[in-house]
Amino acid sequence: MARHFDLEEQEQIAQFKHFWGTWGNLITWSVIVIMGALAAWNGYRYWQARQAQQAVAMLDAVQVAAQSNDLERVQQIFADLSKDYPRTVQAGVAGLLAGKEFANAGRWKESQASLRWVIDNSSEAGYSALARLRLAGVLIQEKSYDDALAQLSVSFPPEFAAIVADRKGDVLDLQGKKQDAIAEYRRAYDGLNEQLAYRQVVQAKLDALGAGVPAKEGA
Template identity: 35%
Template structure:
């Protein structure tokens, strides 16, 4: 009898605890389960998005080495889809850079410029944005849009100061500002000491001496 009474007291204690905390336990269990399922769902979504973005990027790469109007249309379409649907993925930024190169090679300077400007303004990778600014400055130099080219070279990102100074020298030289071009190239030479482009920069400086 004492045993039955003790068991009954334990059951009553459990019932009392469940009455107090049962609902909370169920809610907490649901929240934890929902969190796990949500995380797995998010991972699946991210993987799915990356797979899709990679597919468009591969199509863009393939079109970049092809020729003809159809290849150009595929190139632009793939880049547009990456930028519209996957703007924060690395594939969108890389795709814009590849598309800009291909379009410039095919003589479509305006199309290349639009790709680079999007990357500079909307790209997610700081290093690729820095490269885009450098390449856009070169494109603007070819178009003799010197002021716009120099504007792209202001406040160079960390690690790109030497390359930006070199390109700045190119723009100033095209403007026949030889002393300023020499100063920019000398700055670049100091920043890129030991780099593969060092000899080329020195050749530019020597060429200015021959013209003065």
């Protein structure tokens, strides 16, 4: 049996019909947009996870190839990884590894290409900074001292300041700019933790230039 609504209920129904007639389409489309956004976000998260899994597998393959000294395979896998998954952390790590392995083999051109890719594409500031440091080392080996200094003269994260100064000192020393080299080595020495063994290496460089390390006040 059909239910009969009282006057108050009929008024509420009429008000709802009026409200829905005015705002119904907007509400419906808003719900569709929200649900679509949620679906897209879930899809994006799945895509990210899938990319990360594949990138990890490819990085593992790069590491295995490097351990086997198969540089051609290192180059090929890194090329595929950097092309297919350029935004992943693994691509940056693979680029650093490839640059290091090629440098160890004296293949400066390939080393430069790998390191420059990291500099230009990595979203991790630390990876880009490390790639610049290694690239400067490669350029030093090629006696491209001005280019090496150019790489070391850009902005670096603060934690790299001491090692950048040390590398600058190396370049300036090779250019015969003794006083400038001493200034950079002292900056590096002052910036390194006293407990770090590398601080003694910097001190040895200063000693070799006849500069030594200034005595501390009150010593």
